[in-house]
Amino acid sequence: MLSLEARYSLTRFGAKSLLPAAIVFSVIHETGPIITGLVVSGRVGAGIGAELASMKVTEQIDAIEASAVNPYRLLAATRILACILMLPLLTLAADCCGLVMGWITQFMVEPVSLHQFINAGFSGADFNDFLPPTFKTAVFGLIIGLIACFQGMRTQGGAAGVGRAATSSVVLSSLFVILADVVLVKLIILFFP
Amino acid sequence: MDTIEQIATDPAEAEQGGAPVIAVEDLHKSFGSQHVLDGISLAVKRGETLAVLGRSGTGKSVLLRLIIGLETPDSGSVRIHGQAIAGLALDQLGEIRKKMGFLFQHAALYDSLTVEQNVAFPLQHHKKNMPKSEKADRVRQLLAEVGMEDALAKMPSDISGGMQKRVGLARALALEPDILLLDEPTAGLDPISAAEIDDLVLKLQQEHHMASIVVTHDLHSAKTIANRLALLNRGKVVIEGDFEELQKSDIEFVKEFLKHS
Ligand SMILES: Nc1ncnc2c1ncn2[C@@H]1O[C@H](COP(=O)(O)OP(=O)(O)OP(=O)(O)O)[C@@H](O)[C@H]1O
Ligand SMILES: [Mg+2]
Numbered sequence: 001m002l003s004l005e006a007r008y009s010l011t012r013f014g015a016k017s018l019l020p021a022a023i024v025f026s027v028i029h030e031t032g033p034i035i036t037g038l039v040v041s042g043r044v045g046a047g048i049g050a051e052l053a054s055m056k057v058t059e060q061i062d063a064i065e066a067s068a069v070n071p072y073r074l075l076a077a078t079r080i081l082a083c084i085l086m087l088p089l090l091t092l093a094a095d096c097c098g099l100v101m102g103w104i105t106q107f108m109v110e111p112v113s114l115h116q117f118i119n120a121g122f123s124g125a126d127f128n129d130f131l132p133p134t135f136k137t138a139v140f141g142l143i144i145g146l147i148a149c150f151q152g153m154r155t156q157g158g159a160a161g162v163g164r165a166a167t168s169s170v171v172l173s174s175l176f177v178i179l180a181d182v183v184l185v186k187l188i189i190l191f192f193p
Numbered sequence: 194m195d196t197i198e199q200i201a202t203d204p205a206e207a208e209q210g211g212a213p214v215i216a217v218e219d220l221h222k223s224f225g226s227q228h229v230l231d232g233i234s235l236a237v238k239r240g241e242t243l244a245v246l247g248r249s250g251t252g253k254s255v256l257l258r259l260i261i262g263l264e265t266p267d268s269g270s271v272r273i274h275g276q277a278i279a280g281l282a283l284d285q286l287g288e289i290r291k292k293m294g295f296l297f298q299h300a301a302l303y304d305s306l307t308v309e310q311n312v313a314f315p316l317q318h319h320k321k322n323m324p325k326s327e328k329a330d331r332v333r334q335l336l337a338e339v340g341m342e343d344a345l346a347k348m349p350s351d352i353s354g355g356m357q358k359r360v361g362l363a364r365a366l367a368l369e370p371d372i373l374l375l376d377e378p379t380a381g382l383d384p385i386s387a388a389e390i391d392d393l394v395l396k397l398q399q400e401h402h403m404a405s406i407v408v409t410h411d412l413h414s415a416k417t418i419a420n421r422l423a424l425l426n427r428g429k430v431v432i433e434g435d436f437e438e439l440q441k442s443d444i445e446f447v448k449e450f451l452k453h454s
Contacts, residue, residue, distance in 0.1 A: 059301035062263050066295040067315045067364075068287035 019106065024121030027098035029133050034181055036094040037140035040087060041173040045148045048079050049169030052152025053162040061153060076153065080145030087141035091134050128192040136184040140177045147173040212275060213238050214372060214404035215260060220269035222255055229255050231428030232269070239371070240402035242394065244415035246450070247425035253408040254298050256425075257374045260406070261295050262286055273372065291319055294365030298376040298408075300357035302349035308360050309345045312336060315367040335363040340389055355382040362390065366397070373397065373405040379414050387414060394418045412454040424450060 052075060055061050064071040103117045112120075148169040155165040213236035222230040229252040237243045245253050258264045260271050262278045271278050273289050281289070302311050312332045316323060323331075336342045339359035344352055349360070362378055378394065379387035391414050397403045398418070409415050415422055416436050423433040424447060432439060432447050439447055 055304075058304070059297050059299065060303055062258075063295075063297060063301040063303070065263060066261055066290060066293070066297075067318065068290035069314075069318045070283060070287075 020102075020112075020117050020121035021124055023102035023106070024099065024118075024125060025129065027102060028095055028125070028130055030185075032095040032098050033091050033133050033137045033140070034178070035098075036087060036091045036137060037144070037177040037181065038174055039094075040083070040090060040140070041144050041177055042170050044083065045144050045169040045173040046166045048083075048145070048148035049152045050162055050166040052076075052149060053155035053165035056153055056155045057158055057161055071153070072149075076145075076149035079149055080142060083141035083145035084138045085141070087137040087144075088134050091137045095134070132188040132192050136181075136188065139180055139184060143176045143180055144173040147176060211239055213272075214274060215406065216270075216272040216275075217256075217260065218270050218272070220256070220259060220271070221267045222252070222259060222264065223267055228428055230259070230266075233425070233428070233430055235406075235423060235430065235433070237404045237406060239404050240398060241421070242398050242403075242405040242407060242419045244419035244422045245406060245408045245425060246410070246412070246415060246422060248450075249410075251425045252428060253425060254376055257295070257376055257406065257408060260374060261290060261293055291368055292370050293372040293374060294368070294370035296358070296361045296365045296373075296375040296378055298380075300349075300354070300361035302357055302360055302364070304349050306349075307345070308336070308341065308347050308349065308352070311349065311360055312363045312367055315364065319368055331367070332363075335366055336360070338366070338393055339363045340386065355386060358382065359386070359390070362393075369401070371401070371403055373403050373407075375405065375407045377408055377410065379409065379411050387411070391417045412451070 052061070055075070061071045061075070064074060099118065099121070100114070103112075103114050106112060106117060151165045151169040151172065155161045215235070215237040217233055217235040220230050220233040221228075233256060235243065235245075245256065247253055255264060259266050260273075262271070262281075265279065273293070276289065278286060278289060302308075303314065306314065309329075309332055312335055313328055316328045316331060320328065333342060333345070336345065339362050341356060341359050341363065344356060344360070349357055352360070358378065358381060362375070365373065365375070373394070375394070379390050382390065394405065394407065395418050398405060405418075407415070407418060421433060421435055422439055424431045424439065426446050432442050432444060434442075439451060442448070
């Protein structure tokens, strides 16, 4: 979709040959990471939020505490770590999908092999285009994990509370992922010009 | 009311049987505008079982949660082995909690773990040096004590409420605590299982000299297992004493309560 629109405007300015680069650039820099962040906020954020919330309202978290085990270390730390590790990997997968989709839309208008497309796209790109945006998603993972665990573990009030925890995990983590993205993009531009 | 609190904290009595293991003093707790506990004082010594009775919603479960530090009181203090638990760091509180077995009113089993893993949970985290086979033996033995050795591999959602309660009790006993806090251990159990649990609590009290607080609605069970009974109403201890003392009391609420039990 993005590539079709971009194609239209780029063609108008006579810069059609830049299109693969533009697609690669936008997918790797921004679309891949942020879409991964938002999708994971929705799925994993809600999952962790609801799971911990239901443990909280059924007193399982209290039971962990009563057994002299730190529930934050036992439940939250592992989940947050998993989020941090998984997000960059998922972003890679999303990047690949994004690029293939970009190629397919491109292919529909003008036959070009995937190989050619990738070659053209990556010709002007280096590791600085690729690594920082991918690894910034680890911060998204941290945000999603923290917010979902926090919302889950401080839940009160039965099944309704579980629902609220899941919703607020998604809403807050999506919001903070977008906010963090703004800050991180600024930082990346600053440190990896 | 005053005299009861004096009995509970009477220094002479405390000297006689050793200092109280659990000492609760003038505990207040409210949720929002609802004043749940309004000055509760209780003391339990080694080898002693206190049954806490009272109508639904008087704050019996809240009292137990305050004692193990899952809730913080608005005012008043809880002392375990003489140590006030308010303001303790989490690991210090943990050391105290390892000596306390807690049975939740709704069992609160970990629903992603099997019955066996539930009972093994405290061992896994606090007896890291114990060999695996010894842990497994201990779990089996604990489950046998509550009559649940056949449900080892079942998930908590696949056993009845009464069975969950018994597994919860086995889990509470896993670390050989010297304090037991049981929230309605026999609620929802058939008379035979209930009597077995009563026997177990009695045995623990007599052989291992545990100090226990047992919340119960079952006056018969309270009579069997408890040295003393405390009746709560509207956030206060209405009366505390042995069963005869309760029967002799001419406080209206006590008479009413006994009449209907
Ligand atoms: N976390 C909480 N937030 C708000 N109110 C609470 C909370 N926990 C307990 N309460 C209130 O405190 C009161 C006492 O609750 P508690 O569970 O201790 O009663 P109980 O004596 O154990 O009753 P039952 O015999 O039915 O178990 C209830 O009115 C309950 O609504
Ligand atoms: Mg209760």
